[in-house]
Every structure is written in structure tokens, then in C-alpha cells.
Amino acid sequence: MSELSTVIIAKDTLRALGMKYLLESMFDMKSAVFNDYADGKLPDDVDRYDLIVVDEALCLSNLDYLIPKKNRTVILADHDMAGHSWQYVNSNADENTIIESLASIIKKLKRVNSGQDGLSAREIDVLKLVATGLTNKEIADRLNISINTVLSHRKNISAKLGIKSVSGLSVYAMMNGYINS
Amino acid sequence: MALINKEDKLCDVIIIEPTVISVLNRFNIFLGVGDKSVEQICEEKNLDVDFFLTILNTYMNEEYFPEKLLKSFDATLIVGYLTKTNKYYQQFQIPNIERHFNLLIERSQDDNNNLSLLRKFFFEVKSELLGRIAEDSNRWFKEISELEKSSSGSRCASGEITVPQPVQATDTIEDKLGDLVSMFIKHLTGSYDSNLCLAVLYAIINLKKDIIQNDRIRNRILMPLYNFLLSKKKNE
Numbered sequence: 001m002s003e004l005s006t007v008i009i010a011k012d013t014l015r016a017l018g019m020k021y022l023l024e025s026m027f028d029m030k031s032a033v034f035n036d037y038a039d040g041k042l043p044d045d046v047d048r049y050d051l052i053v054v055d056e057a058l059c060l061s062n063l064d065y066l067i068p069k070k071n072r073t074v075i076l077a078d079h080d081m082a083g084h085s086w087q088y089v090n091s092n093a094d095e096n097t098i099i100e101s102l103a104s105i106i107k108k109l110k111r112v113n114s115g116q117d118g119l120s121a122r123e124i125d126v127l128k129l130v131a132t133g134l135t136n137k138e139i140a141d142r143l144n145i146s147i148n149t150v151l152s153h154r155k156n157i158s159a160k161l162g163i164k165s166v167s168g169l170s171v172y173a174m175m176n177g178y179i180n181s
Numbered sequence: 182m183a184l185i186n187k188e189d190k191l192c193d194v195i196i197i198e199p200t201v202i203s204v205l206n207r208f209n210i211f212l213g214v215g216d217k218s219v220e221q222i223c224e225e226k227n228l229d230v231d232f233f234l235t236i237l238n239t240y241m242n243e244e245y246f247p248e249k250l251l252k253s254f255d256a257t258l259i260v261g262y263l264t265k266t267n268k269y270y271q272q273f274q275i276p277n278i279e280r281h282f283n284l285l286i287e288r289s290q291d292d293n294n295n296l297s298l299l300r301k302f303f304f305e306v307k308s309e310l311l312g313r314i315a316e317d318s319n320r321w322f323k324e325i326s327e328l329e330k331s332s333s334g335s336r337c338a339s340g341e342i343t344v345p346q347p348v349q350a351t352d353t354i355e356d357k358l359g360d361l362v363s364m365f366i367k368h369l370t371g372s373y374d375s376n377l378c379l380a381v382l383y384a385i386i387n388l389k390k391d392i393i394q395n396d397r398i399r400n401r402i403l404m405p406l407y408n409f410l411l412s413k414k415k416n417e
Contacts, residue, residue, distance in 0.1 A: 085294060108370055117368075162367055165352035168360030171302045172368060175295050 004109065006031040007046055010055040010076050015091050019053055019076060026099055027106055051109060059086070071112060071177020074105055085180065112176060118160040124178060126153040130166060131173035184238050184245065187220035187230050194219070194237070200387055203274070204240050207265035208233060232258055240394045251402045256329040256410065259403055260322045266395050267314040270388065275307055278384045285377040295371055299364060303385075306357045310392075313354070325403065328410035355396060358389035 006023055008031050010016040016033045023029040031053075034043050040061035046052055052066070053074045059066055066073050075081065075088040089101050111117070119127065122143075129139045136150045143150075158164050163172055173179045185194055191214045195201060202212065208228055219237075223230040232254050238245050251259070282300045289296055365382045 104371060111370075162363035163360045165356045165360050167302060167305055167352065167357060168364065171298050171360075172364065174298050175364075175368060175370075 004029055004050040004106070005048070006051040006053060007034065007043070007049040008032070008053040008076070009034045009042060009046070009058055010053070011035060011057070012055065015055075015076055015078075018091070019089070022098065022102060027102065029106070051106075053089075067180050070180060072109055085174075087177075108176075117176070119157060123153050123157050123160075126150060127157055127169060127173055128178050130154065130157075131170040131179050133166070133170075184242070185219060185234060187223070187234060188218055190216055191219050191222050192216060194241075198241050200390065201237060201241060203269060203387070203391065204237060206273075207262065207269055229254075229258065232262075236262060236398075239398065240391075243394070246397055246401070248401060251398065252406065256325050256403070256406050259398065259406075260325055263395065263399060263403065264318065264322060266391070267317055270310060270391070271314055274384065274388045274391070275310070278303065278381060278388065279307070281377055281380045281384060285374055285381055288377060289373040290371065295369060296373060299361065299369075302357070302361060302364075306354060306361065309357070310354050321407070325407050325410065328407070328414060332410055332413060355389065355393050358385060358392065361385055362389060 006029055008016045008019050008023075010019075010033075013035045016035055020031045020033050023031050029051075032049070040058060042054075042058070042062050042065065047069075049072075051072055051074065052069060053076050054062070054066070055076050056078075059073070059075050070086065073087065075086050077088045077090050078092055080090050080093070081088040087105050089098055089105075091098070093101075125143060126139060129142060134142065136147050136154070139150045140147045157169070161169070161172060163169055170179070191205075191210070195205070195212075195214070205211070209226055210222060214222065217225075219234065220230055222228075223233050231250075235247060235250055235254075239247070239251075282296075282303060286296050286300060362382065362385055365378070365385070369378075
């Protein structure tokens with residue numbers, strides 16, 4: 001059984017259950033399903049899940065909350081969302097396309113979760129701020145750490161990723177869903 | 182790699198290091214070189230054989246950088262070579278990467294937005310490089326040539342030119358190209374056309390190598406030479 005935990009939150013019960021079935025049968029992943037949410041609000045404990053599957057309406061009404069979790073959020077859509085920066089599964093696509101989309105999302109999530117990029121949680125915090133264009137001083141103030149500590153984190157990030165420039169780090173952060181593209 | 186001599190056959194040089202073809206093109210030398218030696222080809226093309234050899238050896242050997250020898254050449258000769266290098270980037274290498282990148286994205290699955298992000302990053306590097314080329318041709322290279330002409334023919338001894346400490350406030354084009362290569366090699370995910378992806382990667386690696394080798398000439402030879410000519414003019 002995969003150690004990744006999933007929550008599926010969607011108004012359409014059949015789609016939610018279909019997704020749950022696919023995740024269990026194809027990817028050996030247990031999922032919790034919520035379809036009884038009030039006022040477009042997400043369940044309180046949503047943050048504890050590794051993968052958050054939401055329908056489009058719920059995503060739109062919780063953008064501020066979900067954007068920082070974009071790399072582990074999947075929109076359960078009923079149309080093709082190619083060109084969007086969000087990860088999505090089109091429930092109207094054929095079975096193989098849906099499975100391929102899920103496989104790609106889960107592979108990426110596993111890579112990040114297993115720390116394949118080797119970054120610590122603090123380094124990811126620094127990376128996100130570097131990628132949004134903050135200076136070392138601003139990052140130090142924001143995270144309540146010294147500039148030397150910021151420099152040390154930056155050096156480690158560059159060594160681990162093989163990326164030196166701010167632009168390169170921004171692209172990496174976007175590619176991995178750490179910041180919004 | 183052993184240094185090339187003027188007696189060496191140019192075809193052997195190309196066989197050992199095929200990427201040198203891009204440098205030869207800048208001297209109007211194209212494929213079909215026959216069995217002629219470097220010296221024979223330079224005579225035919227009316228090239229300064231010592232300068233030609235220095236550029237080739239500098240390009241082919243990362244460890245080789247004959248600072249004194251390079252400083253002994255006219256600034257206009259170096260400017261001429263770097264102008265042709267800039268044109269080569271502008272007319273061949275950049276469009277080649279761009280063409281393959283566009284095809285790569287066209288033939289990849291829609292949900293792979295990693296490639297679009299990488300292309301966007303390449304466009305940023307391209308725009309920076311083209312900006313530098315425009316600045317070179319509109320201002321810097323012209324100024325150096327004029328300073329050289331007005332320096333009344335008395336060239337300095339190579340020891341007079343001091344190399345300034347490099348000041349690096351921002352990320353360089355070399356850094357960014359290196360990052361692009363790293364991202365392809367280490368971080369690329371999703372489905373893509375593998376042949377086209379390799380074509381893009383090889384083209385970026387070649388451009389990066391070219392820029393690194395030629396930036397040594399630019400930063401360690403031309404820049405100090407320019408500073409020397411400038412201070413000489415101010416003192417006159």
C-alpha cells in the first residue's frame with residue numbers, strides 16, 4: 001500500500017468515488033472522500049493529506065489556501081484544462097488518459113515527498129522566497145534568520161539542484177509547484 | 182589535448198574536436214577542407230595564422246589561455262573575431278535552439294508544462310544575450326576600435342595591462358545556460374520527444390561551451406585592453 005494519503009473533495013459523488021476507485025485499484029492508494037461540504041469550505045484537516053483532489057468550483061473558492069499547496073493539489077475537472085498551470089484530471093477523457101494523468105501527478109508527488117531533490121523544509125521555504133524575487137535581506141527578515149543563514153541555505157540549494165541563478169531557481173520552483181507560474 | 186600547430190592538417194583537428202567547425206565558420210572556413218595544413222588554409226583565406234591558431238587552441242582546450250600572446254594582437258583583430266562570434270550566436274546557434282525547442286513543445290503532450298517553462302527561461306537568456314550583442318556592436322566594439330586607431334600606433338607591452346578583478350553582481354549568461362542544462366539533465370519530467378529533446382540539449386551545451394570559451398577572451402583580454410586604451414587616452 002502506498003504511504004501517500006489522499007483526500008477527494010467533490011460535490012459529484014460518482015466522480016469522487018470513481019477517482020477513489022482508480023487511486024486504489026491502479027495506484028494502491030487509500031483515499032478519504034468528502035462530498036458534504038458547506039459554503040465551499042474545505043474540511044479542517046485537509047492539510048494533513050499528501051494529495052488533495054478537489055472539484056473546480058471548490059478550488060476557485062479556496063484559491064488563497066490552495067495556491068501554496070499547488071504541487072499536491074489536483075483539480076477534478078469535467079473538461080480539458082491544457083494550458084492551465086494547475087494539475088488536473090479530466091473526468092470526460094478516456095480511461096487511459098485519466099490513468100496516465102494520475103500516474104504522472106503521483107510520480108511527481110512521490111519524487112517531491114521522498115526528497116529526491118534533497119531539499120529540507122527550510123530550504124524549500126528559502127527557495128520559494130528566492131524564486132519570488134526577494135533579496136537575501138528580505139528573506140532573512142521574513143523567516144527571522146540571519147543573512148548568513150540565508151546565504152548558507154542558498155548555497156546548499158544550488159549545490160543540491162545544480163542551479164545557480166535566481167531565474168533558474170524560479171523556473172525550478174514553478175516546475176515543482178513550489179510557486180505559482 | 183595537444184596544442185595544434187600550423188603544420189597540422191585541419192581535417193585532423195576537426196576529427197578530434199568536431200565542435201570546432203562552428204569556430205572555423207567564423208573565419209570563412211567550411212567543410213571540405215581536404216588534406217591542407219592549417220598554414221595553407223590561412224594563406225588561402227588571408228588569415229593571420231598565429232591569431233587563428235591561438236583562437237583554435239583557446240577554444241579547444243579549457244586549460245589553455247595564452248594571456249600574453251592574446252594581448253599582443255591588435256584589439257581590432259580580437260573585436261573582429263568576437264563580432265563574428267556574436268553573429269554566429271545570433272544567426273545560427275540561437276535560432277537553431279529556438280527551432281528545435283518549438284518543435285519539441287509542439288510534439289510533446291499538452292500536460293507537460295515543464296518544457297514551456299524551460300523555453301521561457303531560454304527566451305530570457307536569449308534576450309539577455311541579444312542585448313549584450315547589441316551593446317557590443319553599437320557601442321563597446323566601436324569604441325575599442327576607435328581607441329586603438331587613435332592610440333598613435335604605440336602598443337603597450339603586455340605587462341602594462343592589468344586584469345581587473347571580475348565583478349559579478351548578477352547571474353551571468355553562462356550561469357543561466359548551465360542551469361538550463363542542469364534542468365534538462367536532472368529535473369525534466371513528463372513525456373516528450375526524446376530525439377528533439379537531445380537536439381535541444383546538445384545545442385544548448387554547445388552554445389554554453391562557446392560562450393564560456395569566448396568570454397575568457399572578452400573578459401580577460403578585451404576588457405583590460407579597453408581599460409588600458411581608455412586610461413591612455415585620458416592621460417594624453
